[in-house]
Amino acid sequence: MSSQAAAPEHGLGRPIRGPRALTDDWSRFWHLTYNIARNEFKLRFFGSVLGYLWQLMRPLLLFGVLYVFFTKVALVNAQNGPGQAHYGAQLLGSIVLFTFFAEATGGAVRSVVDRENLVRKIQFPRLVIPLSVVLLASFNLALNLVVVLGFSLAEGVQPTWTWLELPLIIGVLALFATGIAMLLSALFVSFRDIQPIWEVVSQIVFYASPVIISVETVAKKVSTPVLHLYMLNPLADVFQQFRHAIITHGTPSAADVIGGWPALLAPLAIVLGVFALGFWVFNRSAPLVAENL
Secondary structure, three states: OHHHHHHHHHHOOOOOOOOOOOOOOHHHHHHHHHHHHHHHHHHHOOOOOOOOHHHHHHHHHHHHHHHHHHHHHOOHHHHOHHHHOOHHHHHHHHHHHHHHHHHHHHHHHOHHHHOHHHHOOOOOOOOHHHHHHHHHHHHHHHHHHHHHHHHHHHOOOOOOHHHHHHHHHHHHHHHHHHHHHHHHHHHHHHOOOHHHHHHHHHHHHHHHOOOOOOHHHHHHHOOHHHHHHHOOOHHHHHHHHHHHHHHOOOOOOHHHHHOOHHHHHHHHHHHHHHHHHHHHHHHHHHHHHHHHO
């Protein structure tokens, strides 16, 4: 009798798990992430005559305005010495890197809410949503970097072995952006003020990082302790190391500015801490997202 009662339990199949951020099937997880990002990339330029060129226009237009002002009006190259060699390539590279950061984080804010149809599917791993936004921004970054490297070569930049640092530089930037993307997308579900707040914060971060003004210029205006505090911003280290490793060794490396390679552990710890916090918050809120929409 007991065996007959137990038989139906075996016929029910695998128990259905509740909504989660992750899934046990990692192949499906990454497949979903890639396909959502790829479809969004195709749809963004669907029916457009110029296609990808529109994606490139924003950083190029910003670069053009800033480049003309700082090289023709402010005379950056003439005033700031060898560290500003190939200033155009340095500026364009920093703008492209920040554009990736802004797209990955800003695009992730509303991502979970805008994907409500997917969120309400119990077996759908919800972390796929903000990760697909970061991956989409990575597609754009890869194409934009081709333009940056081409412009750099045209400006006279010589390839060196330090170009091998590029994947590490991009990896740190992507890890930092992913942590913030997870955090913002989770918080926006319950706090809709996150979007305007982050828009303001993003602008502050743009001007508080060495995108337009070089670290050498900042170092002339502040004391050494303040400069080291300034370099705790992970974006400052990423942009500065990109300039040093990819564009010109005339500008100091991030380690030189912050006070040595061991000191770089502090901004790296911030990157890892932000990523861990973002994942923790998203993972805790994932089961309740549908209820809070």
